[in-house]
Amino acid sequence: xxxxxxRLAFINALNNVLRAVSSKTTIPILTGLKLVVENDQxxxxxxxxxxxxxxxxxxxxxxYALVVSEPGAIVLPARFFIEIIKKLPDQEVxxxxxxxxxxxxxxxxxxxxxxxxxxxxxxxxxxxxxxxxVMIAPDILREVIEQTRIAVSKQESRPILTGIHFTLAxxxxxxxxTDSHRLAQRNVAVxxxxxxxxxxxxxxxxxxxxxxxxxxxxxxVTMNFTDNQILFTFGQTKFYSRLLEGNYxxxxxxxxxxxxxxxxxxxxxxxxxxxxxxxxxxxxxxxxVKLTINPSLxxxxxxxxxxxxxxxxxxxxxxxxxxxxxxxxxxxxxxRDALKSFGSAKILMSxxxxxxxxxxxxxxxxxxxxxxxTPVRTY
Amino acid sequence: xxxxxxRLAFINALNNVLRAVSSKTTIPILTGLKLVVENDQxxxxxxxxxxxxxxxxxxxxxxYALVVSEPGAIVLPARFFIEIIKKLPDQEVxxxxxxxxxxxxxxxxxxxxxxxxxxxxxxxxxxxxxxxxVMIAPDILREVIEQTRIAVSKQESRPILTGIHFTLAxxxxxxxxTDSHRLAQRNVAVxxxxxxxxxxxxxxxxxxxxxxxxxxxxxxVTMNFTDNQILFTFGQTKFYSRLLEGNYxxxxxxxxxxxxxxxxxxxxxxxxxxxxxxxxxxxxxxxxVKLTINPSLxxxxxxxxxxxxxxxxxxxxxxxxxxxxxxxxxxxxxxRDALKSFGSAKILMSxxxxxxxxxxxxxxxxxxxxxxxTPVRTY
Numbered sequence: 001x002x003x004x005x006x007r008l009a010f011i012n013a014l015n016n017v018l019r020a021v022s023s024k025t026t027i028p029i030l031t032g033l034k035l036v037v038e039n040d041q042x043x044x045x046x047x048x049x050x051x052x053x054x055x056x057x058x059x060x061x062x063x064y065a066l067v068v069s070e071p072g073a074i075v076l077p078a079r080f081f082i083e084i085i086k087k088l089p090d091q092e093v094x095x096x097x098x099x100x101x102x103x104x105x106x107x108x109x110x111x112x113x114x115x116x117x118x119x120x121x122x123x124x125x126x127x128x129x130x131x132x133x134v135m136i137a138p139d140i141l142r143e144v145i146e147q148t149r150i151a152v153s154k155q156e157s158r159p160i161l162t163g164i165h166f167t168l169a170x171x172x173x174x175x176x177x178t179d180s181h182r183l184a185q186r187n188v189a190v191x192x193x194x195x196x197x198x199x200x201x202x203x204x205x206x207x208x209x210x211x212x213x214x215x216x217x218x219x220x221v222t223m224n225f226t227d228n229q230i231l232f233t234f235g236q237t238k239f240y241s242r243l244l245e246g247n248y249x250x251x252x253x254x255x256x257x258x259x260x261x262x263x264x265x266x267x268x269x270x271x272x273x274x275x276x277x278x279x280x281x282x283x284x285x286x287x288x289v290k291l292t293i294n295p296s297l298x299x300x301x302x303x304x305x306x307x308x309x310x311x312x313x314x315x316x317x318x319x320x321x322x323x324x325x326x327x328x329x330x331x332x333x334x335x336r337d338a339l340k341s342f343g344s345a346k347i348l349m350s351x352x353x354x355x356x357x358x359x360x361x362x363x364x365x366x367x368x369x370x371x372x373x374t375p376v377r378t379y
Numbered sequence: 380x381x382x383x384x385x386r387l388a389f390i391n392a393l394n395n396v397l398r399a400v401s402s403k404t405t406i407p408i409l410t411g412l413k414l415v416v417e418n419d420q421x422x423x424x425x426x427x428x429x430x431x432x433x434x435x436x437x438x439x440x441x442x443y444a445l446v447v448s449e450p451g452a453i454v455l456p457a458r459f460f461i462e463i464i465k466k467l468p469d470q471e472v473x474x475x476x477x478x479x480x481x482x483x484x485x486x487x488x489x490x491x492x493x494x495x496x497x498x499x500x501x502x503x504x505x506x507x508x509x510x511x512x513v514m515i516a517p518d519i520l521r522e523v524i525e526q527t528r529i530a531v532s533k534q535e536s537r538p539i540l541t542g543i544h545f546t547l548a549x550x551x552x553x554x555x556x557t558d559s560h561r562l563a564q565r566n567v568a569v570x571x572x573x574x575x576x577x578x579x580x581x582x583x584x585x586x587x588x589x590x591x592x593x594x595x596x597x598x599x600v601t602m603n604f605t606d607n608q609i610l611f612t613f614g615q616t617k618f619y620s621r622l623l624e625g626n627y628x629x630x631x632x633x634x635x636x637x638x639x640x641x642x643x644x645x646x647x648x649x650x651x652x653x654x655x656x657x658x659x660x661x662x663x664x665x666x667x668v669k670l671t672i673n674p675s676l677x678x679x680x681x682x683x684x685x686x687x688x689x690x691x692x693x694x695x696x697x698x699x700x701x702x703x704x705x706x707x708x709x710x711x712x713x714x715r716d717a718l719k720s721f722g723s724a725k726i727l728m729s730x731x732x733x734x735x736x737x738x739x740x741x742x743x744x745x746x747x748x749x750x751x752x753t754p755v756r757t758y
Binding site (some may be wrong): 077080083084087088089102109110111112113114115272273275276279280283308309310311312313314315316317 | 456459462463466467468481488489490491492493494651652654655658659662687688689690691692693694695696
């Protein structure tokens with residue numbers, strides 16, 4: 001194996017694959033990165049228990065200035081290898097395998113010899129056929145992930161809740177996450193063929209990595225579904241994630257359909273108020289902020305107190321208030337996460353009572369995106 | 380007490396004082412920040428076991444738009460108070476004391492009430508008279524600190540070595556630090572009066588904070604010396620540090636005056652080579668890099684190896700080499716720190732033997748700045 005490549009372009013490709021390499025793993029070879037050098041391309045692979053990423057560098061892509069003199073394959077310690085490539089002095093780097101599984105890395109007057117492993121010992125990636133596939137725009141995929149992943153559970157006690165529930169049927173994708181204190185749900189139109197219908201639960205951590213990677217992708221992302229894996233393909237990269245086993249709880253009945261009190265306000269300015277109030281609530285034991293709405297007086301405020309530190313009160317600038325007077329307390333961190341997912345949009349918050357979950361939806365589209373938060377009982 | 384002030388300007392002043400407030404302290408009031416409001420100014424004070432910082436905000440300084448309605452004083456929890464001021468919604472903030480030691484902080488529609496303490500319980504700052512004072516330009520002060528503090532010891536076993544030794548006599552300031560593995564020494568001309576002579580050891584941590592603060596100062600810094608304190612005054616700020624007790628070891632005889640091998644090279648490109656080699660040495664147990672100089676062949680290289688990971692070798696681009704052939708091993712982290720202190724200057728490295736300390740000096744000024752490193756015995 002021997003090839004020469006542009007160093008900066010190579011670093012970008014390596015960084016993509018590095019997302020799948022965990023530093024702590026019980027399978028030593030998975031701290032490595034597999035390089036397979038063929039006559040006209042290099043295939044880089046990284047893998048951990050949840051995801052595998054494979055990126056192809058083509059000789060035809062001029063950015064890489066790839067010149068292969070001899071095909072071959074090796075597994076190199078991923079993080080150490082990338083650190084070396086990053087610090088090398090020259091614009092180009094040459095990599096060759098000498099006797100045994102050692103890579104000789106040369107750039108300028110610097111030469112590193114790095115011990116590697118036999119590429120045949122690297123686990124094989126799952127086989128996914130191309131029959132069950134659906135296309136989605138990368139910015140839409142990113143948006144639905146970012147808007148729902150905040151409600152993914154971090155507790156391993158109910159593993160199914162550490163995933164996001166993807167259901168796809170009749171040209172609509174619905175994503176749902178809940179940690180049983182809050183819930184996020186998003187619907188988007190996605191072109192499907194007659195009869196295509198999928199129902200999978202994808203680990204939240206996998207989707208967080210995927211969301212970062214599709215940030216700067218041109219062209220659609222292809223999703224391929226199998227029984228226990230999903231494959232996202234975009235550009236020169238394949239992103240595999242395992243699926244979570246088990247049935248996701250039925251969530252649609254959790255979202256209230258009527259309300260007694262509503263308030264409409266700008267998500268970003270309400271977020272700033274919540275962040276101020278949480279300075280104080282974070283100093284107290286129970287981390288709770290109280291929202292008081294008096295539609296009859298057209299007055300709303302948030303307040304919090306901590307016996308040791310002090311208290312806070314702030315009038316809220318609301319555009320519309322309607323219904324019954326209400327005092328409701330909630331975890332301001334949940335509210336902050338939910339508000340961030342709306343950006344600077346105007347939102348409608350709807351309440352039934354001080355002890356029932358309440359919802360946040362975009363003021364101009366009540367049907368396709370909802371954040372639900374369970375209040376805190378303070379008495 | 381009651382005043383109104385421009386919020387952003389106030390944040391800058393608060394951040395200065397915050398440098399002296401430690402979050403962990405056995406004296407609870409020292410987690411606080413003292414505000415003393417007088418008719419035409421506010422004095423902010425923070426203090427910890429090593430340093431105290433006092434900044435004055437003058438009504439005449441238009442940037443602050445300070446309006447005092449009532450003088451007074453209070454101690455407020457420093458970090459919490461600054462977090463609140465940072466997040467408030469309006470351009471201005473008003474602060475008043477209500478009954479007891481509570482501050483009411485108002486900005487826009489937000490109102491915080493924060494529990495404080497009696498300002499009379501805050502420790503008094505040391506008294507420093509103005510008779511023993513010396514002036515120094517802020518950029519020079521910063522440079523001598525930055526160039527010597529890298530060699531300050533982090534071990535509390537010999538407390539005196541955790542400081543920087545300042546000696547001032549005959550118009551020259553000499554600063555020295557050593558952790559007994561390496562040493563840094565710098566001389567600068569500083570105007571002194573007839574007979575002025577000082578010899579003090581200032582904690583390295585104090586000087587690190589000071590160095591950050593004098594970064595953007597206009598006008599000279601005044602140093603006032605007392606038996607157990609030093610006071611640096613610049614702009615509207617007074618910076619007090621305690622001095623370390625005890626005698627600093629005699630260091631001048633440690634610096635070799637002759638050499639058997641010399642090499643001249645650019646500090647920055649040699650630094651890049653050292654950082655590459657240390658990628659590998661950091662993976663091995665003893666963290667050592669070897670430098671080989673063959674003046675007869677005009678060849679120099681660095682190399683390192685780690686049995687588990689691999690090895691590295693790099694030819695060094697040197698401008699001049701002279702004297703005996705030499706192989707010498709050292710801790711690349713010490714070399715990195717030393718090289719950084721020369722920026723992109725050309726340096727002269729001088730060696731006597733593989734087991735004796737060697738020196739780095741600027742190629743164009745051998746007398747006023749030296750970094751000394753003790754080699755590592757590898758056999």
